[in-house]
Amino acid sequence: VAATVTRVRNALxxxxxxIIVVDxxxxxxxxxxxxxxxxxxxxxxxxxxGKGAAVRAGMMAASGAYLVFTxxxxxYHPTQIAALLEALQAGADVALGSRRHPSSSEITPAxxxxxxxxxIFNLFTRLVVGSSYxxxxxxxxxxxxxxxxxxxxxxxxxxxxxxVEVVHLARKLGLKTTEVPVxxxxxxxxxxxxxxxxxxxxxxxxxxxxxxxLGRYPNPTAKGH
Numbered sequence: 001v002a003a004t005v006t007r008v009r010n011a012l013x014x015x016x017x018x019i020i021v022v023d024x025x026x027x028x029x030x031x032x033x034x035x036x037x038x039x040x041x042x043x044x045x046x047x048x049x050g051k052g053a054a055v056r057a058g059m060m061a062a063s064g065a066y067l068v069f070t071x072x073x074x075x076y077h078p079t080q081i082a083a084l085l086e087a088l089q090a091g092a093d094v095a096l097g098s099r100r101h102p103s104s105s106e107i108t109p110a111x112x113x114x115x116x117x118x119x120i121f122n123l124f125t126r127l128v129v130g131s132s133y134x135x136x137x138x139x140x141x142x143x144x145x146x147x148x149x150x151x152x153x154x155x156x157x158x159x160x161x162x163x164v165e166v167v168h169l170a171r172k173l174g175l176k177t178t179e180v181p182v183x184x185x186x187x188x189x190x191x192x193x194x195x196x197x198x199x200x201x202x203x204x205x206x207x208x209x210x211x212x213x214l215g216r217y218p219n220p221t222a223k224g225h
Contacts, residue, residue, distance in 0.1 A: 001030050001192050002037035004072050009038060011078035018064055021072075022054040050172075052155065053216045060151045067148045071139040073187040083180050084142030093147040093175035096133065096167065097140030103181035117198060124202060128209050129145065134168025136163045140182060147175050154217050160197055161204035168208055173220050 005019055020041040021034040025048035034042045043057050055069050066088050068081050076097060087095040098104060110118070118137060125131050135143050137160070143151065157165045170177045211217060 001072055002033040004074055005034055005037035005039050007074060008078040008081075012081060016064075018062060020058045020062055022058045024048050024050070024054040050158035050162075051160050053158040054119075054166070055162065056152050056155055059148050062145075063146050066142060067145060068140070068142040075184055075186055076138075076140040076182050077185065080085065080140060080182055081142070083182075087180050088142055088144055091176065092178040093144050094151075094166075094170045094177040095142040096135075096177060096179050097138040097182040098135040098179040099138055099182060099184055100134035101179055101181040105181075105183050107183060107185040108187075110184070121198070121201065125164050125205055126215070128205050129164060129168055129212070130163065133167055135169045135179075138163075138182060141166065147173075148177070148222060151156050151195070156211065156216070157204050157208065159200050159204055161201040161208070164201075164205055165208050168212065169217060172212065172217060 001021060007020065008019055009017065018040045019038070020043065021031070021039045022043045023031045023034070023045065025045050031042045031044050041061055045057060045062055058069060059067055068084055070076060070081070080097070084095040084097065087152070095217055097189065099106075118135075122131075122134060122136065125136055141163070147170070151166055151169045154169055155162060157164050167177070
């Protein structure tokens with residue numbers, strides 16, 4: 001995590017950058033290392049709740065006009081954050097990194113199993129919640145502060161399917177969303193158990209559909225879109 005903080009800071013040296021690290025109940029020295037590396041905020045969750053809970057905590061603590069989240073392994077080089085910021089400054093409310101964008105490329109590709117699983121999950125997502133995007137799970141997304149508030153005050157999913165919920169809420173709230181090409185340098189996540197996580201993600205997507213149908217996601221605020 002220290003190397004990640006340093007790489008992000010060095011990649012965007014001239015920006016007014018606030019780096020927030022969320023320690024999702026790791027129980028190790030993640031928080032200490034992040035502080036030593038110069039993170040502006042370190043949020044420590046008392047127990048491991050999942051990626052969605054961690055990102056939500058970080059987004060709600062951020063203070064900038066534009067908010068971006070990415071994974072600690074930096075599969076997308078931090079210089080690519082600039083492309084998201086350009087999209088947001090050009091008028092988008094939400095900017096989604098997309099590995100399936102025609103202009104995207106790979107330095108180190110994901111495994112064949114992971115690629116097939118991703119395509120099946122995206123197809124399932126499109127059928128269940130009606131997503132029109134080919135890559136909901138890219139770990140690089142940006143938001144205006146207003147859009148982040150509208151989305152993350154409503155989000156409920158704590159696991160990896162929270163990305164689907166974010167994209168679903170953006171559409172439901174009428175937020176202007178654009179896809180941005182990325183360069184992927186994949187790092188295999190050995191700590192994630194693929195099959196159990198896949199099952200949980202599928203179940204969470206079904207819950208998103210159910211919550212939406214039951215009106216569990218509040219309508220936009222007066223200042224929303």
